[in-house]
Amino acid sequence: MRRLLIPLIAALTIPTTLNAEVTENPYQKGSLMFYITRSYNRLNAGDYSGALADYDIVIENKDIYKKSFGDLDEFDKFYMQRGNAKSNLGDHSGALSDFNKALSLNSSNPLIYYNRGLAWFKLKNTSKGCKDFRKASSLGDSYSDKIIEKYCM
Numbered sequence: 001m002r003r004l005l006i007p008l009i010a011a012l013t014i015p016t017t018l019n020a021e022v023t024e025n026p027y028q029k030g031s032l033m034f035y036i037t038r039s040y041n042r043l044n045a046g047d048y049s050g051a052l053a054d055y056d057i058v059i060e061n062k063d064i065y066k067k068s069f070g071d072l073d074e075f076d077k078f079y080m081q082r083g084n085a086k087s088n089l090g091d092h093s094g095a096l097s098d099f100n101k102a103l104s105l106n107s108s109n110p111l112i113y114y115n116r117g118l119a120w121f122k123l124k125n126t127s128k129g130c131k132d133f134r135k136a137s138s139l140g141d142s143y144s145d146k147i148i149e150k151y152c153m
Contacts, residue, residue: 032064036058039054039078051081055078055082055085076109077109079102083099083119087118096120099116099119110136110140111141113132113135113141114133114141116132126151130151133152134152
């Protein structure tokens with residue numbers, strides 16, 4: 001809990017190009033935390049275009065994120081979620097690009113392999129999709145096991 005709280009407090013005090021005013025509310029419109037939060041909410045609500053726009057802002061401000069949080073340990077999730085938004089909008093090739101970037105940041109996240117596998121399936125490349133599902137399964141993703149049994153045997 002302490003690891004999450006300290007970067008959040010630091011994010012409050014760093015002026016950004018998004019919102020140059022120092023504020024006590026990190027979720028104020030225009031702040032990086034505002035776009036991070038809204039991107040997740042939009043994606044979960046099915047507003048894929050809105051989520052994509054917000055993820056673009058977050059990813060464009062990677063340097064501010066790194067200053068605020070001290071590292072990019074969780075940044076792979078933004079690329080993965082942006083890839084999910086793109087995939088839901090039918091841009092499966094664009095999604096693959098984001099999933100690849102996410103994997104370059106964190107190659108041990110089974111959800112990235114799972115989502116990339118789905119994108120490969122949408123692009124009718126079942127062999128690459130199955131390879132990703134097998135990797136996700138080897139990293140502990142049980143949903144991949146069901147897909148492998150049905151489509152990759």
